[in-house]
Amino acid sequence: MFTSLRRVIKTGWRGFRRNIGLSLATILIMVMVISLATLLFLLSPVSDILITDIKEKVDISVYFKEDVLSEDILEVETEILKIPEVKDVEYVSKEQALEKFIERHKDDPVLMESLTEVGANPFLASLNIRAWEVSQYEQVTNFLETSPFRSLIDKVDYHQRKPVIDKVFSMVSGFYKIGIFFSIVFAVVAVLIAFNTIRIAIYNSGEEISIMRLVGASNWFVRGPFLIQGIIIGFIAALITLLISFGLCYGFDNKIKAIAPEISIYSIFVSNFFLLFLIQLATGIGLGVISSYVAVRKYLKI
Amino acid sequence: MLSINNITKLYPSRTGNAPTIALDNVSFKINGKEFVSIVGKSGAGKTTLLKLILAEEKPSKGQIFFDDLNIHEIKRSQLPKLRQRIGTVFQDYKLFPSKTTYENVAYIMEAMGASEQEIKRDVPQILEIVGLLNRADNFPNELSGGEKQRAAIARALIHRPDIILADEPFGNLDPYHTFDIIKLLIKIYELGTTVILATHDKEVINSLGKRVITLDSGKVIRDEERGRFIL
Numbered sequence: 001m002f003t004s005l006r007r008v009i010k011t012g013w014r015g016f017r018r019n020i021g022l023s024l025a026t027i028l029i030m031v032m033v034i035s036l037a038t039l040l041f042l043l044s045p046v047s048d049i050l051i052t053d054i055k056e057k058v059d060i061s062v063y064f065k066e067d068v069l070s071e072d073i074l075e076v077e078t079e080i081l082k083i084p085e086v087k088d089v090e091y092v093s094k095e096q097a098l099e100k101f102i103e104r105h106k107d108d109p110v111l112m113e114s115l116t117e118v119g120a121n122p123f124l125a126s127l128n129i130r131a132w133e134v135s136q137y138e139q140v141t142n143f144l145e146t147s148p149f150r151s152l153i154d155k156v157d158y159h160q161r162k163p164v165i166d167k168v169f170s171m172v173s174g175f176y177k178i179g180i181f182f183s184i185v186f187a188v189v190a191v192l193i194a195f196n197t198i199r200i201a202i203y204n205s206g207e208e209i210s211i212m213r214l215v216g217a218s219n220w221f222v223r224g225p226f227l228i229q230g231i232i233i234g235f236i237a238a239l240i241t242l243l244i245s246f247g248l249c250y251g252f253d254n255k256i257k258a259i260a261p262e263i264s265i266y267s268i269f270v271s272n273f274f275l276l277f278l279i280q281l282a283t284g285i286g287l288g289v290i291s292s293y294v295a296v297r298k299y300l301k302i
Numbered sequence: 303m304l305s306i307n308n309i310t311k312l313y314p315s316r317t318g319n320a321p322t323i324a325l326d327n328v329s330f331k332i333n334g335k336e337f338v339s340i341v342g343k344s345g346a347g348k349t350t351l352l353k354l355i356l357a358e359e360k361p362s363k364g365q366i367f368f369d370d371l372n373i374h375e376i377k378r379s380q381l382p383k384l385r386q387r388i389g390t391v392f393q394d395y396k397l398f399p400s401k402t403t404y405e406n407v408a409y410i411m412e413a414m415g416a417s418e419q420e421i422k423r424d425v426p427q428i429l430e431i432v433g434l435l436n437r438a439d440n441f442p443n444e445l446s447g448g449e450k451q452r453a454a455i456a457r458a459l460i461h462r463p464d465i466i467l468a469d470e471p472f473g474n475l476d477p478y479h480t481f482d483i484i485k486l487l488i489k490i491y492e493l494g495t496t497v498i499l500a501t502h503d504k505e506v507i508n509s510l511g512k513r514v515i516t517l518d519s520g521k522v523i524r525d526e527e528r529g530r531f532i533l
Contacts, residue, residue, distance in 0.1 A: 003415060003417070003418075004415060007412050015400065018400055019400070205400070207396075208398050208399065208400060211396045211397075211398060212398075212409070212413075213381075213382075213385075214356060214358060214385065214390065214392075214396070215385065215390065215409065215410050215413070215457070216382045216383075216384075216385035216386035216388070216410060216413060216414070217382060217409070217410070217413035218379075218382045218413065219379070219382075221382075221412075221413045302358060
């Protein structure tokens with residue numbers, strides 16, 4: 001048993017070395033397939049970060065009537081914070097609202113001028129409320145509109161914002177679905193290409209496999225070396241892909257950060273290093289072994 | 303040892319014509335330790351018969367028994383065990399193109415689980431006998447036709463099978479090597495191995511003075527104990 005295994009491994013390694021050209025070509029294809037798996041793996045946290053980021057930016061504001069005191073508003077804030085759906089609440093006083101407006105529009109002379117013409121501070125004090133989930137805003141709004149302190153409220157801008165919120169989220173979920181669809185299509189295409197490459201590589205040995213059967217080798221003794229070659233090819237391809245993905249994540253980290261500061265592709269890579277390598281190995285070796293197994297089977301029927 | 307019972311082999315025609323009859327109701331017995339030559343013109347059915355004995359093909363009718371084993375009814379997983387009892391010299395050599403001469407010959411011993419020591423002892427020995435020791439590290443495409451044939455013979459003999467099936471083993475040999483191989487086959491036979499030799503080499507058959515089965519158009523037309531090549 002042990003002798004057989006040793007021979008199978010030796011023969012597999014010899015086959016890999018002797019057909020080095022074909023082996024390298026197969027490794028190259030396999031690197032592409034594993035890269036795709038890596039890309040899908042790395043994109044998943046990136047898209048999560050982007051979606052969370054968009055979600056974080058969504059909030060609703062409750063505007064209070066002109067004459068409501070800030071103590072009352074802070075009391076309402078305490079009440080709102082008791083609602084389980086609410087994540088956090090931020091109080092923006094009339095003055096802060098004005099400051100924010102000036103800060104944002106200081107380069108726009110028309111707006112600044114109209115502000116001067118109005119004279120007094122035209123802004124209302126408000127509470128910016130963020131819920132845990134976008135779908136919870138409706139409930140929060142309902143609560144506010146039916147609460148005992150509704151008389152203090154001038155307006156809740158949820159209804160105004162709802163179409164925008166809905167649109168953004170239908171787009172996000174649309175992109176997500178398209179992403180999943182293309183991921184599956186690419187993955188299937190990649191697997192088929194890898195499988196076919198190995199099949200063609202083994203096609204060359206088809207006659208040899210049949211002769212092995214005819215001289216009395218068992219199926220496993222025939223198949224073993226091809227499975228070993230599949231493992232070697234998958235392993236080397238996974239290692240190469242790991243190095244390439246490390247290089248790319250390291251090299252592009254700053255460039256991506258410049259566009260999206262909250263995404264660090266390099267730290268995603270580092271914190272998922274072992275899982276990622278495991279996925280790469282599983283993709284490479286799994287594809288190599290399964291493709292070899294299926295491709296050899298055809299020639300064993302003698 | 304080997305019993306061929308009413309074997310018929312038809313090859314269906316792809317164009318819808320009548321099937322080709324390769325063997326037509328062939329029966330004979332080979333008792334243990336025999337040297338049997340099967341002769342006949344090209345297309346008489348010699349190679350088909352050997353393929354059926356090796357279970358490379360299935361008969362259309364009839365049975366072949368190896369001892370008590372109906373070789374076309376045993377499981378596919380059991381076939382290697384049967385084939386390990388047979389050493390075959392194929393007409394087209396069927397050497398492994400990606401293996402050296404040494405590895406070609408050693409392969410079946412490896413598959414049978416022989417120890418490294420046995421392999422290192424036996425393979426050079428048989429290569430020396432067939433005169434290929436200096437070609438041990440060459441690949442089949444680096445060998446001449448005669449050398450390939452001798453390598454194929456070495457591979458068929460290495461594991462000391464119960465039966466040797468030799469399909470035109472002299473096809474590419476010069477008279478000198480032909481004589482050597484015949485001597486080798488006779489020696490193997492004398493040591494207790496059954497040899498089934500399919501050939502149309504008249505001189506070889508006549509010099510052997512052993513049992514000859516003559517096939518013509520798929521039928522056995524003659525089966526003589528000390529036969530000669532008569533067509």
